Amino acid sequence: MTLLELDDVTASYGPVRVLEGISLSVPEGGAVGILGANGAGKTTTLRAISGMVRTGGSITFDGRSIAGLSPERVAALGIAHVPEGRGTLGGLTVRENLRVGAYLRKDSKSVPGDIDYCLDLFPQLRNRIRSAAAALSGGEQQMLAIARAFMAKPRLLLLDEASLGLAPGTAKTVYEAIGRLRKESGIAMLVVEQNANLAFTLVESATVLETGRNVLTGSTAELKGMDEIRRAYLGG
Numbered sequence: 001m002t003l004l005e006l007d008d009v010t011a012s013y014g015p016v017r018v019l020e021g022i023s024l025s026v027p028e029g030g031a032v033g034i035l036g037a038n039g040a041g042k043t044t045t046l047r048a049i050s051g052m053v054r055t056g057g058s059i060t061f062d063g064r065s066i067a068g069l070s071p072e073r074v075a076a077l078g079i080a081h082v083p084e085g086r087g088t089l090g091g092l093t094v095r096e097n098l099r100v101g102a103y104l105r106k107d108s109k110s111v112p113g114d115i116d117y118c119l120d121l122f123p124q125l126r127n128r129i130r131s132a133a134a135a136l137s138g139g140e141q142q143m144l145a146i147a148r149a150f151m152a153k154p155r156l157l158l159l160d161e162a163s164l165g166l167a168p169g170t171a172k173t174v175y176e177a178i179g180r181l182r183k184e185s186g187i188a189m190l191v192v193e194q195n196a197n198l199a200f201t202l203v204e205s206a207t208v209l210e211t212g213r214n215v216l217t218g219s220t221a222e223l224k225g226m227d228e229i230r231r232a233y234l235g236g
């Protein structure tokens, strides 16, 4: 079953239109990638879903239209957004950030167990549980941002360049944890990534954006076999 569907979505910042018609769908429990060069519209596509930018076209989640809803309403429906640049609350500790992630939940009894799960997923955070988020390394902040999004118990996770600025080994660790989270939780994922090698370890299909449009969509295996994808995104 389809969980998220975008059909011919446009988006503008003020008078400037930057999405010219994006279509994609994410199946229940599936993981879909969005690839594309700088400025192609990847972040804006996630912002359109989250209600952070004015849109046209249709956006449906779980069979209902979410276009035009506020970011708070979209989050309450079960969509968690890990933004570019991570977006943790720097003045709060790791544990406080995780608690804040769960603030919309009604099942407060299972929050401590879920915090434990996050610390098992990202063991590096366990030693830093009382540290301010601002004092964490870039990789640890990325781990915390993902863990905080998980604490909302979403049905869909929007991930924007989780590998950005991380050393290759750290990026790999982060993606392995996301893969484990996906397997164990069944949360669907829409994954923006410039590092296609990493994205392809997680997603089973992807769409390529160029100047606000999809130019190519296919399964991971199909895309890996295409010369233009290999040249542009896979380093040869």
Ligand SMILES: Nc1ncnc2c1ncn2[C@@H]1O[C@H](COP(=O)(O)OP(=O)(O)OP(=O)(O)O)[C@@H](O)[C@H]1O
Residues within 6 Å of the ligand: 013, 016, 018, 036, 037, 038, 039, 040, 041, 042, 043, 044, 045, 084, 194
């Ligand atoms: N707040 C904004 N106001 C005006 N224009 C914006 C704003 N944010 C982005 N844009 C423009 O919208 C277009 C798409 O930007 P977007 O951030 O979605 O690209 P991206 O694919 O995520 O790029 P990157 O890989 O660099 O993160 C770009 O031309 C960008 O300059």
Ligand SMILES: [Mg+2]
Residues within 6 Å of the ligand: 042, 043, 044, 084
């Ligand atoms: Mg971006």
